[in-house]
Amino acid sequence: MNTALETKSLGLRYGKAWALRDCTLRLPAGSVIALVGPNGAGKTTLLQLVTGLLHPTEGTVEVLGQDARAGSAEALAKVGFVAQEHPLYQGFSVSDLLRMGRALNLRWDQPLAERRLGELAIPLAKRAGSLSGGQQAQVALALALAKRPALLVLDEPLANLDPIARRDFMRTVMAAVAEDEITVLLSSHVIADLEAACDWLVLLKGGTPQLAGAIEEVLAGHRMLTGPRTDAEASMPGLVRATYSDRHTDLLVRTETGPDLHPTWRSQPVGLEELILAYLERPTELTR
Numbered sequence: 001m002n003t004a005l006e007t008k009s010l011g012l013r014y015g016k017a018w019a020l021r022d023c024t025l026r027l028p029a030g031s032v033i034a035l036v037g038p039n040g041a042g043k044t045t046l047l048q049l050v051t052g053l054l055h056p057t058e059g060t061v062e063v064l065g066q067d068a069r070a071g072s073a074e075a076l077a078k079v080g081f082v083a084q085e086h087p088l089y090q091g092f093s094v095s096d097l098l099r100m101g102r103a104l105n106l107r108w109d110q111p112l113a114e115r116r117l118g119e120l121a122i123p124l125a126k127r128a129g130s131l132s133g134g135q136q137a138q139v140a141l142a143l144a145l146a147k148r149p150a151l152l153v154l155d156e157p158l159a160n161l162d163p164i165a166r167r168d169f170m171r172t173v174m175a176a177v178a179e180d181e182i183t184v185l186l187s188s189h190v191i192a193d194l195e196a197a198c199d200w201l202v203l204l205k206g207g208t209p210q211l212a213g214a215i216e217e218v219l220a221g222h223r224m225l226t227g228p229r230t231d232a233e234a235s236m237p238g239l240v241r242a243t244y245s246d247r248h249t250d251l252l253v254r255t256e257t258g259p260d261l262h263p264t265w266r267s268q269p270v271g272l273e274e275l276i277l278a279y280l281e282r283p284t285e286l287t288r
């Protein structure tokens, strides 16, 4: 596989506390990667390391084959980034923002930006601060895409958007993926939106990846086993989460260890949301 992003033992510490640690990932080019994790898991920290906004305390991060630590113009020219809450200069008009983008970027596709904003009926003469949250998100996305990035990094782009704005935003992202075969790394808490768009998953918890892989393979690697009420399974290998009702036990297990141990239990596939929630609820063996 061609690699878009590779981190090796990447870590970042604020004072004594590690925000990210032991982060080793290899993410394929051309994929749409969902980055999930609870509040404080280290998602923004990872995305800021990828975009050269933070310098690692330890380890390495390579973006499109180049060391992102340097934050070099060549490396950053290929990366489009929409930061959390998609900040824009509120007093600038949309056309001012486009002019600034053109002046600051080595590659800039003005017709593309104008076409995207035109399709969304966002007036170029309007001040950014007078646009709705959804329109501001679209302007930030149009600016990032006008760079014609090879890697598009989006930090919780769907937060605070209504369902229509979320759908429109993801449509724009997916249209760009279809047109340009870019790689997208997108953090979000809205799993339903991710499920429709993403083919890769990285789950961060306690500052360390707990799961990373193609979503299809990750789902195929887990099963939900249902059997009689018992506490005996609580420490079985491969167990991700056990839930109990009065008469039943549900075990979410990794398949390499699970089903053979339970030939009489009902075995079912697991959905993405169920799987992510199970990992998020599981106690973390902290590495710090």
Ligand SMILES: Nc1ncnc2c1ncn2[C@@H]1O[C@H](COP(=O)(O)OP(=O)(O)OP(=O)(O)O)[C@@H](O)[C@H]1O
Pocket (backbone or CB within 6 Å): 014, 018, 019, 020, 037, 038, 039, 040, 041, 042, 043, 044, 045, 046
């Ligand atoms: N500037 C900072 N100074 C000190 N600690 C920080 C700073 N920024 C983040 N942290 C800490 O680093 C950890 C990871 O934070 P980060 O913002 O990367 O998490 P996140 O997964 O993006 O969270 P959220 O989903 O809430 O946006 C948290 O414990 C946070 O408190």
